[in-house]
Amino acid sequence: MKHFVIAIGREFGSGGAEIGKLLAKKLGVRCYDRTLIDMAVEKTGFVKDCLVQEDESMTVLRKSLLSIGSTGTPLIADELMHAECDIIRQLADGDSCIIVGRCADYVLEDRDDVMNVFIWAPDDYRIQRILNDPTLNTDQTMTKEKAARLLRKKSSQRAGYYKYVTGDEMGINKRNQLRINSAAFGGSETTASVLEAAVRLRFAEN
Numbered sequence: 001m002k003h004f005v006i007a008i009g010r011e012f013g014s015g016g017a018e019i020g021k022l023l024a025k026k027l028g029v030r031c032y033d034r035t036l037i038d039m040a041v042e043k044t045g046f047v048k049d050c051l052v053q054e055d056e057s058m059t060v061l062r063k064s065l066l067s068i069g070s071t072g073t074p075l076i077a078d079e080l081m082h083a084e085c086d087i088i089r090q091l092a093d094g095d096s097c098i099i100v101g102r103c104a105d106y107v108l109e110d111r112d113d114v115m116n117v118f119i120w121a122p123d124d125y126r127i128q129r130i131l132n133d134p135t136l137n138t139d140q141t142m143t144k145e146k147a148a149r150l151l152r153k154k155s156s157q158r159a160g161y162y163k164y165v166t167g168d169e170m171g172i173n174k175r176n177q178l179r180i181n182s183a184a185f186g187g188s189e190t191t192a193s194v195l196e197a198a199v200r201l202r203f204a205e206n
Contacts, residue, residue, distance in 0.1 A: 003113050004203040005092045006195075007104035009162075009170060010119040012154040013126030013136060015188040019119060020100040022192035027199060032091060033100035040083040081165065105175045106166040115202055116177045117195060118170075125183035126151055 006023065010016020017033050024031035088107045091097055092114070105116040121129075130136045130147040137150060162170035171179070178198060185191045 001096070001200060002203045002205060004096045004199065005104075005108060005111070005114045006098045006199060007108060007114055007116045008098060008100045008119060009105055009117070009176075010101065011121060011126065011171065012158055013129050013151055014119045014121040015129060015182045015191070016119040017100050018188045019182065019192045019195070020098050022188055023195050023199070024098045026192060026196045027096070027098075029096045029098060031098040031100065033102075036084050036087055036099070036102050039087050040080050043083045043087065103162060103165045106168075109175050113203075115199060116175050118176045118179045119182050119191070120171060120179065121181055121183040123148075123151065 006020075008016055008020045008023075010019075020031045020033065084102055085107045088099060088102060088104050091099065092108050092111065105114075108114045109116075127144060127147045130150060131142055131144065137147070139146060139150075159170045162168070166173075168175075178195075180191060180194065182188065182191045185194055
């Protein structure tokens with residue numbers, strides 16, 4: 001296949017991160033998600049535990065307001081975000097890969113070798129995944145009501161982060177080339193297989 005980068009945006013609880021990893025395995029490439037934060041932190045020299053508490057959360061951006069000094073010091077969160085953007089561009093210039101989240105669709109929007117995918121699912125499906133997947137919550141007493149509240153909170157944070165960075169609405173903008181309902185295909189494995197077929201078709205050698 002030709003060189004490619006798959007930028008995966010996703011709703012919280014839709015299985016996007018898992019699908020990205022499964023797709024990467026099927027295609028024989030690397031998948032980057034939260035590892036980009038580690039790379040950006042290393043590049044900037046910031047202390048990760050002090051800055052990154054929630055994935056793609058406006059909480060970090062709000063807290064960074066406290067870092068503005070009288071000399072007009074840039075926001076720490078903005079510096080971290082810019083470092084991530086630089087790393088995303090560097091990864092895209094290297095080997096074919098998959099990048100989950102981090103507004104990669106926006107960062108790489110002018111490239112012809114990028115396929116932008118958005119993964120979504122109905123609320124009921126996402127709530128059930130939250131209840132069944134311990135990686136999505138750490139609450140040992142998780143109930144359906146708590147899961148629904150967590151879904152609303154995380155969805156709002158993720159949408160806020162995307163809006164902050166891009167100025168657009170997540171999942172419904174001009175950069176989306178393929179929207180896929182993970183629930184419609186029965187889960188992550190089948191969805192990854194569908195995406196694999198789409199990628200191989202899109203980037204097949206002429």
